[in-house]
Amino acid sequence: GVLNANDVGSAEIIYSVHGVFHQRKINVADIENPSFSTTQTENLILPDNALTTTDSVLFMQKKDSYTIQFSSSSQALTTRYKGLLIWKSDKPNIVRVDSNGKVTALKKGSATITCSLGNVSCHTYVNVITDSYTGKATDFSMLTATGKQRTYRLFKQNAHNYPRYDSYLAWHGCATCSLATVLGAYNDNYSGILPSSVIDGVEKQFTSNKDWTREHVNRSLRGQMPLSLYGISSILKSSGVDNNYVRTYTDSEAKDDIISHLKTGNSIIFEVRQKNSRTGKRTKRWTNSYHTMVLLGVLTNGKVLLCDSVDRSWYNGGQRLKIVDLSDIMEYMFPCTSFSESMYYNGASSDGGYIKIYEIS
Structure with a gap:
């Protein structure tokens, strides 16, 4: 708190006492014989929405680091009062944060990072x-953009753990498993x-x-067909889970749209085929024919979280949960x-695209 006068003029000093912010105006009258006068102390009171970030929910791998970014509306404020921002992690053993908002992932789990300035926080x-995340079925729990915990159950379609439908699910169960994963995560019922149980x-x-x-x-088993993306979208809506089925797109539109949606902390159901959309060649990388999967999020390093049955x-x-490049998936997606x-x-002509899932309000 020691003040050193370097030149004639005025400056504003901002400081905090027990979480309450104050400001003082300092006037330097004479460089050779400095004297100080102050105005009356005032609390720093900001509007409720003055402090916001562009990162409401993040996904990271262990040892990754990332600096939280502020929204454009908060840039001037956070630049001016950068030294007064207070950062805190509610679980520093899982995620550490420093005084610049740089977070470091330490181990598996979730944590809430709070940034405070005066009377506001985000x-x-x-x-x-x-x-x-291995096995016949495994749970993936996360904190959403609203701070609510959401749990996805990730299923193996040939787990032989589904009475009456073991054979059907082993052959055609990717769509049903994807629907079960999302339905159970978004609707507590x-x-x-x-x-x-989804089938019945x-x-x-x-x-x-x-x-x-x-x-x-x-x-016959060979002739049975899985749910279409339209069918999945319709069943989710009928079950109270809001979604938007995007049927047609260009690759660049889809990439931006998918990343933007995943950054909200919400998932996407999509379908791939054996044929590479760019080269026209066929490969067994994702499927021998057609396959439905779920994207659960995007990491700070740009990779995506993929639920694959x-x-x-x-x-x-x-x-069950794979971390891959989005481009590796989009090569096999189709509108x-x-x-x-x-x-x-x-038929493929009417079953392409992807479904964006939204949080129940």
């Missing part, structure tokens, strides 16, 4: 991811629901009896070229 919710529950309830019976009773030999064996309201898959 929060960033940080989720630290590790390679430990379906928390932990199994894919087999919301799928049977919100599709016609004729269509449901055709796919699960009348047809199939094991991949090139990615740590039985990992719709025709429109259909079929609840079950009836």
